[in-house]
Amino acid sequence: MSAVQAVAPDKSRRPAKTGLGRMRLREEREFYLFVAPWLVGFLIWTAGPMIYSLYISFTTWDVFTKPVWVGLQNYATLWHDLFEPSQLVLFSQSLKVTTIYTVLMVPLRMIVNLLGAMLLNQRIRGMPFFRAVFYSPTVIPSVASALVWTWIMQSNGGLVSIFLNKLGLPNQTWLYRSKTALVTLVGLGLWGFGSQMLFFLAGLQSIPEHLYEAAKIDGAGQWQQFRYITVPMLSPVIFYNLVMSMMGTFQAFDSAFLYTGGGPNYATHFYVLNIYTFGWRYFKFGIASAMAWVLLVIILAMTMLVLRSSSAWVYYEGEVKGR
């Protein structure tokens, strides 16, 4: 480290009595220089565009001509669609589909990842190998895994159909029927473990062993140990995973885009896919921006709700209750 090598102290740079303020100022200037990439980026890629999109949401605009101010008309269209669903807006349809998907996916994914973490927490040989195997689907690009799963799910000659034929059942067409497509996407989404499992694993490993020993002495069975020690001790992790997973799942796009294209009959037309469709297919940037703002409100509301409820069920060690 060349910088630390002894260099004769430069007396002129030593802070004089009045120099202290100047040094502070210099440090301040340096701080703003160092964070400039983020600060400028925040202004031009986040804050500016957000205000801009709020403005666009009050207009109709196809990008090629000038935007026309229409006031709240876009929001009114969305509001009306809640009561009279229309194929031209698809707001309530996409909201419904996304809500069902989120309600199914978030708890299921959490259970799967928790079980995976509990498996990896066992003290058996070959764990690093199993850990690598458990993670591998996560690193495979979704475009590639969608290819192989589409083939497996293909109704005529796909692996699943072959298996069903063995049981004397006909070919499945789950991805191609509007009643089953969404649930099938949920099932496909459960393949592979994510960072959730990692957090659960870290959480499990930090639970002190003596709690389980005490419970065993008191005669607690496996389920009771899980219910009264593991779950409460994991509740901060569950809380974090719940918030992140809810926000992520509500913004789902990939699976619909890669597997079903939103069909059949809009059964998997996710909210974000709808924004994409209105923006880049129909060039209706006004109403698409309004949808984006509604999405922000929904996500904020969901997060606030979970935050509010957290004091009732999240247990933090060292936290003093009743203050």
Place this chain on the structure above:
Amino acid sequence: MSTTAKTAWYEGIKARNLLHKTLMYVLCILVGAFQILPLIWMVSGSLKTIDELFVDPPMWIPKSWQWVNYDVMWNSLRLQDGGPAMPRYLFNTVYLTFIVLVGVLLSNTMVGFGFARLRARGKNVLFLILLTTMMLPSQMTWLSVYIIMSRLPYPKLFYDISEAGKPILQGLTGVQFSVEGMPTNWIDTYLPLTVPAFFAGAGTVFLLRQFFLTVPIELDEAARIDGASTLRIYWSIFLPQAKPVLASVTILTFIGHWKEFFGPLLYLNTSDKYPIALGVQYFRGFADYNTQWHLLMAAGVVLSIPPFVVFLLFQRYFVQGMALTGIKG
């Protein structure tokens, strides 16, 4: 307790432990098989003849391995000038990922260092804003950022540099580049995909700041007394200290960007410019859907191998990075 009773009790515990362990092994193998078999099915499919694709019972190991599938896939999709498309897509991804990596590493370490080590008025407010932006859904800004990109003029300097660089890249990689006119705005260029990487992202900044906070303050005080400038301290003390974290960030960014198809889908119109992930998706539209799965699987394998190998080699950093940022599902 008599000795025999003690032994029996001990044996009972041992037997239960053994049962438990066996059960856990079986579960691990079952779950692991569910994770890995689709991937093996992909590799196996990529090496089959067209007749072997749909045989019943399913054939896991092809009779003779059809490496020719890769050759056919590699050359079947064509660029506008007639050259093979897949090598070009692969090159595009490598190029994009490299530039993004440079941007991510430079900008995030600078900002993380600033937040961790420099004092200033307004710092706490800014940090709060940074944390808040982590919660914002990115869809909020897609539309308006797209419009901004479509209004930004393409810098002539960039155009000159990339035109000058083309012969060198062509010599190094063997990939053909056609000469195009200068684009009028940023749409259908790589700038919307690369430039934002130079502006630091909240999650990575947070991760690096947390790490820089753990570097002992004596280090930079000593350097300061020796007359090192802040930039010097950042470059010669903090960056070398942060190597393991930077490795994690690099691995995660690499794997994350290799699979990226959404940004390119929004911004690129010319298929010649596609990165491999979008290129494979595009190829899917060309292959005859019900019959040519062997070619599609070959494309899937080519797309998956680089991130998979990087994951296997640098698993520790990958897991660490995921644990620290939690940016993946």
